[in-house]
Amino acid sequence: MKSIAVIFGGKSAEHDVSIITAHTPIIDTLEASGKFDVWPIYITKEGKWYCDKRMNDLSFFKNPAYEDELKSWKTVDISVNDGFTIIWPGLMRKTQKIDIVFPSMHGTYGEDGSLMGLLRMANVPFVGCDMFASAVAMDKVLTKQVVAAEGMPIVPYVWFTKSQWNKEKEVLMREIKKLAFPLFVKPVHLGSSIGMAKVKAEKELEQAIDVALHYDNKVLVEEGIDPLIEITLPIMGNDEIRCALPERPLNKTDFFDFNDKYLSGGKKGGGSVNSEYSEIPAKIEEDLTKQILDLGTRVYRALDCGGIARVDFLIHAETKTVYVNEVNTLPGSLYAHNWKKAGVSNMDLVLELVKLAEERFAAQKDITHAFQSDILKKVGGPKVQT
Amino acid sequence: MKRFISRFSLEYDRSLLYMLQASEYNLRDYFAWYRRVQDFRAVQKRKKLVWTIKVKALLAMEWACIAAVIIVGIYAVNDYPLLLGLAVVLVFVGCLTFALPYLLALFVFVGQLVQEPVEMTLINRAKATLAKHKGFKIAIAGSYGKTSMREILRTVLSEGKKVAAPGGSENTPIGIARFIAQLKGDEDVLIFELGEYYPGDVRKLARMVQPDLGVITGVNEAHLSKFKTIEAAASTVFELADVLGNAPLYVNGENECAKKEQRGGMLFSREGLDGWKVVAPQTSLDGTSFTLERGNVRINARSKLLGLHQIGPLTAAAHIAMHLGLTVAQTEAGIANTKPFEHRLEPKEEGGVVTLDDSYNGNPDGVKAVIEFLASLKDRRRWYVTPGLVEMGNRSEEVHRDIGKQLAEAGIEKVVLIKNSVTPCIETGLKEANYKGEITWFDDALKCYESLPHMTAAGDVVLLQNDWPDQYA
Numbered sequence: 001m002k003s004i005a006v007i008f009g010g011k012s013a014e015h016d017v018s019i020i021t022a023h024t025p026i027i028d029t030l031e032a033s034g035k036f037d038v039w040p041i042y043i044t045k046e047g048k049w050y051c052d053k054r055m056n057d058l059s060f061f062k063n064p065a066y067e068d069e070l071k072s073w074k075t076v077d078i079s080v081n082d083g084f085t086i087i088w089p090g091l092m093r094k095t096q097k098i099d100i101v102f103p104s105m106h107g108t109y110g111e112d113g114s115l116m117g118l119l120r121m122a123n124v125p126f127v128g129c130d131m132f133a134s135a136v137a138m139d140k141v142l143t144k145q146v147v148a149a150e151g152m153p154i155v156p157y158v159w160f161t162k163s164q165w166n167k168e169k170e171v172l173m174r175e176i177k178k179l180a181f182p183l184f185v186k187p188v189h190l191g192s193s194i195g196m197a198k199v200k201a202e203k204e205l206e207q208a209i210d211v212a213l214h215y216d217n218k219v220l221v222e223e224g225i226d227p228l229i230e231i232t233l234p235i236m237g238n239d240e241i242r243c244a245l246p247e248r249p250l251n252k253t254d255f256f257d258f259n260d261k262y263l264s265g266g267k268k269g270g271g272s273v274n275s276e277y278s279e280i281p282a283k284i285e286e287d288l289t290k291q292i293l294d295l296g297t298r299v300y301r302a303l304d305c306g307g308i309a310r311v312d313f314l315i316h317a318e319t320k321t322v323y324v325n326e327v328n329t330l331p332g333s334l335y336a337h338n339w340k341k342a343g344v345s346n347m348d349l350v351l352e353l354v355k356l357a358e359e360r361f362a363a364q365k366d367i368t369h370a371f372q373s374d375i376l377k378k379v380g381g382p383k384v385q386t
Numbered sequence: 387m388k389r390f391i392s393r394f395s396l397e398y399d400r401s402l403l404y405m406l407q408a409s410e411y412n413l414r415d416y417f418a419w420y421r422r423v424q425d426f427r428a429v430q431k432r433k434k435l436v437w438t439i440k441v442k443a444l445l446a447m448e449w450a451c452i453a454a455v456i457i458v459g460i461y462a463v464n465d466y467p468l469l470l471g472l473a474v475v476l477v478f479v480g481c482l483t484f485a486l487p488y489l490l491a492l493f494v495f496v497g498q499l500v501q502e503p504v505e506m507t508l509i510n511r512a513k514a515t516l517a518k519h520k521g522f523k524i525a526i527a528g529s530y531g532k533t534s535m536r537e538i539l540r541t542v543l544s545e546g547k548k549v550a551a552p553g554g555s556e557n558t559p560i561g562i563a564r565f566i567a568q569l570k571g572d573e574d575v576l577i578f579e580l581g582e583y584y585p586g587d588v589r590k591l592a593r594m595v596q597p598d599l600g601v602i603t604g605v606n607e608a609h610l611s612k613f614k615t616i617e618a619a620a621s622t623v624f625e626l627a628d629v630l631g632n633a634p635l636y637v638n639g640e641n642e643c644a645k646k647e648q649r650g651g652m653l654f655s656r657e658g659l660d661g662w663k664v665v666a667p668q669t670s671l672d673g674t675s676f677t678l679e680r681g682n683v684r685i686n687a688r689s690k691l692l693g694l695h696q697i698g699p700l701t702a703a704a705h706i707a708m709h710l711g712l713t714v715a716q717t718e719a720g721i722a723n724t725k726p727f728e729h730r731l732e733p734k735e736e737g738g739v740v741t742l743d744d745s746y747n748g749n750p751d752g753v754k755a756v757i758e759f760l761a762s763l764k765d766r767r768r769w770y771v772t773p774g775l776v777e778m779g780n781r782s783e784e785v786h787r788d789i790g791k792q793l794a795e796a797g798i799e800k801v802v803l804i805k806n807s808v809t810p811c812i813e814t815g816l817k818e819a820n821y822k823g824e825i826t827w828f829d830d831a832l833k834c835y836e837s838l839p840h841m842t843a844a845g846d847v848v849l850l851q852n853d854w855p856d857q858y859a
Contacts, residue, residue: 025840034828339843340738341843341844342843342844343767343843345842345843346839347837347841350840
C-alpha cells in the first residue's frame with residue numbers, strides 16, 4: 001500500500017478552508033479507496049508541523065479545543081533528503097517514508113509554490129500544479145500579465161506595492177481614477193475573496209486599499225464589470241486536459257465573498273464547500289460556453305498548470321465580452337461538487353490527481369538537471385572567470 | 387481465544403441482550419447466533435440495543451443473579467483465608483459468565499410462559515372481533531413481496547373503499563391481534579400479511595383471519611434455512627389455499643414454484659390475468675406504465691413504482707379492485723397513487739446520483755427483478771451494492787453465483803460487495819460469466835455506505851440490495 005501525506009493548514013488566511021479541503025474530499029476519499037496509507041500533516045497558523053492519524057477525521061478539528069490538545073503533542077520533523085520522510089523525534093523515534101504528497105494548502109506558503117519547492121527538493125511526486133504555475137497564479141498581477149501576453153482578454157487594472165502606495169499615493173490615485181467605477185480592490189496574493197472590496201465611489205477607495213494592504217503588500221485595483229456574469233471553470237490534467245462544467249456563482253452580495261464560498265448554506269451532497277451557491281452548468285449561451293472552455297484551456301497551458309486548477313472569468317452580461325480574471329491552483333474542496341455533476345466522482349477525481357502526479361514525476365525523471373563538468377578542477381586557472 | 391476473553395468484557399451482557407432482542411426473542415435463532423459469535427465485543431454493528439422495558443427487566447434479573455452468586459459465594463467461603471475466599475468467589479463469577487447466556491434464555495422462556503396466556507386471550511378476542519367484522523378480508527402469503535402487495539392493495543383499494551391494514555411487517559398472531567384491537571368496525575376492506583417462519587404458521591394465521599380472498603406472491607429461498615427445502619416452504623405458503631377453500635386465490639405466475647403449485651388460483655403476471663391483457667408496458671426511473679385491456683374496457687395504469695415486475699401485482703390489485711366494485715376511473719386513480727415503499731426499490735436523488743434503496747429486498751426473485759430493471763436503464767453508470775442474501779440455506783452458494791451471473795449478463799458497470807460468507811460466491815458467478823466491470827470490496831456495510839458518496843457522480847444509479855443484520859454475522 002502506498003503511503004500518501006496530505007499537507008494542510010499553514011500560515012495562511014485560508015487556513016481553515018484548507019482543513020476542509022484536506023478532509024472533504026481528499027482524506028475521506030483516499031481512505032475510502034482503501035489503496036493508501038494516509039498520513040495527515042497539519043501545519044498550525046504559527047507554522048508548527050504535526051502528524052497523527054487522529055487528524056484524518058475532520059471531527060478532530062471541529063473540537064474548539066483542538067489547538068490546546070495539539071500543544072500536548074510532539075511536532076514532527078520532515079526530512080527531504082532523497083525523499084519525503086516524516087520523523088517523530090524523541091526516545092521512541094519513528095519515521096515514515098512518504099510515496100506521494102497531496103498538498104491541500106490554500107494561499108500563502110502552500111498554494112503559492114513554497115510547498116511545491118520543498119517537495120521538488122525532496123524528489124517526491126506531489127499532486128497539483130508545480131512551483132512555477134503556483135507562484136504565478138498566486139500573484140493576480142503576474143497572472144494578468146501572462147494572460148495578456150498570450151493575447152487573452154483581461155479587464156484594465158493598476159497595481160502597486162505597499163511602499164509604492166506610501167511614497168506615490170497621488171500618482172497612483174491619478175492612475176486609478178482613469179479606470180471606470182465601480183472598481184475592485186484586491187490583495188494580490190490572497191484567495192477566497194479575503195480583504196477584497198467593491199468600491200463604488202472615489203471616497204471609499206483609500207479605505208479599501210488600506211484594508212487590502214493590511215493583508216498583502218501588493219494590491220490590484222481593477223475595473224468592475226457591470227452588469228456582470230461570473231463564471232468559474234475547474235480543469236484537470238497534465239498534457240491532456242479535461243474541463244469540468246462552467247459554473248456560475250449565484251451571488252447574494254455585491255461580490256462572491258468568503259461567506260458565499262464556504263459558509264452560506266451548508267446543504268447536503270456537495271461536500272463541505274457550499275454546493276448550493278452556484279448554477280452548474282452555468283445557463284449561458286452556447287457560444288459563451290465554448291469561449292470559456294477555449295480560454296480556460298489556453299490559460300491552463302499558458303501558466304503551465306498541472307494536476308488541477310480553476311480559471312475564473314468575468315463576462316459583461318450585455319456585450320457578452322469574456323475576460324480572464326484569475327487562476328486558482330488549488331480550488332476549495334477541489335471543486336468536487338462541480339466535477340461530480342460533470343460525471344467525475346470524488347474517487348475518480350482524487351485517484352486521477354494522484355495518477356497525474358505520478359505521471360508528471362516519472363516524466364520529470366527523464367529530464368537531465370546536472371552534467372559532468374571539470375570546472376572545479378580549473379578553479380584558479382587562467383580561463384575561469386567569475 | 388477471542389471468544390473466551392470477550393466473555394469477560396463489559397459489553398458481554400449487553401451483547402447477549404442485543405442478540406436476544408435482534409432475534410425477536412426466538413431462542414432457537416438466539417442460540418444459533420450465540421454459537422457463531424467469535425467476539426462478544428463486536429456484536430452490535432448494524433444496530434444498537436434498544437432499552438425496552440423487557441431488556442431492562444432482563445438486565446435487572448441478571449444483576450440480581452450475579453449479586454446472589456456473590457453473596458452466596460462470600461457466605462460459603464466465610465471461614466476461608468481471605469485470598470483463597472476471594473479466588474473462590476471470582477471462580478464463581480467466572481462460571482456465571484458461561485452460564486449467563488442460558489440464564490437469560492431461561493428468563494425469556496419463563497417470560498414467554500407467562501406471556502402466552504395473555505397473548506392467547508388477545509388472539510381469541512381478535513378472532514371473535516374478526517368473525518363479526520363485515521369488512522372484506524384479504525390475506526397475503528408468500529416467501530417475499532407480501533408487504534409490497536399489501537401496500538399496493540391498500541393504495542389502490544383506498545380510492546373507493548375504507549381500507550385498513552397493519553403497518554410495518556406485523557404478520558404474527560399477536561401483531562395481527564394488536565392491529566385488530568384498534569379497528570373501528572366500519573372498515574370495508576382488511577388486508578393481512580401472513581408471516582411464515584415454520585410449517586403451520588400460515589394455516590394458523592389464515593384460520594385466525596378467515597380471509598375472503600387470498601394472494602400468494604411467490605415461493606423461493608427466503609427463510610430456506612428455517613424450512614430446509616423449497617417444497618416445505620411452498621407447502622407452508624399454500625396453507626392459505628387450504629383455508630380459503632373456494633374463495634378466490636391470486637397466484638404470482640412469474641414465480642415458478644408458485645405457478646407449479648397454483649392450486650386452482652388465478653395466475654397474475656406482467657402479461658395480465660383472467661382475460662385482461664397487459665399492453666405497452668414501460669418502465670424508467672420515473673415509474674411504470676401499461677394498459678390493461680379486456681374487450682372494450684381499458685385501464686390506463688401509471689404508477690410511480692419502478693420495474694416491469696411491478697405490473698403483475700398492480701394487475702392483480704386492479705382485478706381485485708374491480709371485483710370489489712371500484713370503477714375504471716377509481717382503479718386508475720388508485721394505481722396512479724402507488725409509489726415506492728420505504729426501502730423497497732425506493733429512489734432518492736441527490737446531486738444527480740439516483741440511489742435505489744432496496745435494502746428490504748433480500749430474496750432471489752426480487753434480486754432478479756431489480757437487476758432486470760437496472761439493465762433497462764441505459765446511458766447511466768450502474769452500481770450494484772450488496773452484502774448478499776441471508777437465510778438461503780443449502781442453496782446459498784447457487785443463489786449467489788446466479789446473482790453474479792445475472793449482474794455480468796446485465797452489464798452492470800460497478801459491483802460493490804461487502805465481505806461475508808456469501809459474497810465470494812457472487813464474485814465467482816461474476817467471473818464465471820466473464821464480468822467486464824469493476825468489483826470493489828468493503829469489510830463492512832457502514833464503511834461502504836460512507837464511501838459510496840465519494841465513489842459516485844451525476845448520472846450514476848446506485849442500487850442498495852438487501853441488508854445484512856447482525857444476527858447473520
